[in-house]
Amino acid sequence: DQQVKQNSPSLSVQEGRISILNCDYTNSMFDYFLWYKKYPAEGPTFLISISSIKDKNEDGRFTVFLNKSAKHLSLHIVPSQPGDSAVYFCAAIWNPSSGSARQLTFGSGTQLTVLP
C-alpha cells in the first residue's frame, strides 16, 4: 500500500503560468517532506523541503504547502519555465526505530511539461 501518492502522472502548463503538483500521504508519523526533481538519465536532485511543524516554505519560484489535517502537500512553481520540465517526486521521512538513517518514502512521480 503506497503511503505517499501522486495521483497525476503528468501535467502540462504554459510557460509563465503556475504549475501545481500535488501529493497525498497516509502515514501520520511522517515529520518531514521533500520534493525532488529528476531529469532523464540523471539521479534525483533535491528541490525544496518542509517540516511538519510548518505549513509553507518558499524558495524563489518554488513554494511548498503542507496541510497536515488533510495529509496533503503541494508544490507551486511560479512562473513555470521550459527548463522545469522533469519528473517531480514527493517524498516523506519517518524515523524508524532501527539505526539512525532517516528513510525516505517516495511517491510515484509527476511528469511536468512546460510548453514554450
Next chain:
Amino acid sequence: DVKVTQSSRYLVKRTGEKVFLECVQDMDHENMFWYRQDPGLGLRLIYFSYDVKMKEKGDIPEGYSVSREKKERFSLILESASTNQTSMYLCASSLPGQAGNEQFFGPGTRLTVL
C-alpha cells in the same frame, strides 16, 4: 559539493548471472541507500546502511544483498539476476539523524536482464 558516483550507467546481463552494482560517495556520509525506480512506482528502497558493515532491509529486499566494507562504498548484489530486476538503480547517501533529511543521489545505473 556532494558527489555520488555509480560504477556503470548502463549494464546488460543474462538471467542467472551474478551482478554487482557499485556506489561511492566522497562526502564522508554515514548513511547509504539503494533504490530502484520503475515507471508508475516511483523510487522503492531496497537496502540501506547506517554504518560500515551495518545493513538494513528496505521495502523490497528480496533477490538482493548488499555489502559495506568501507564507509564510502556501498555495493548492491544480485545473486542470480532475473528479468523482473530490469530497472533503474539509484544509490544515495546522507548524514545521520535530522541532518540527513536530504539524500544525495548518484546518476543511476540502468540494468537490463535478458
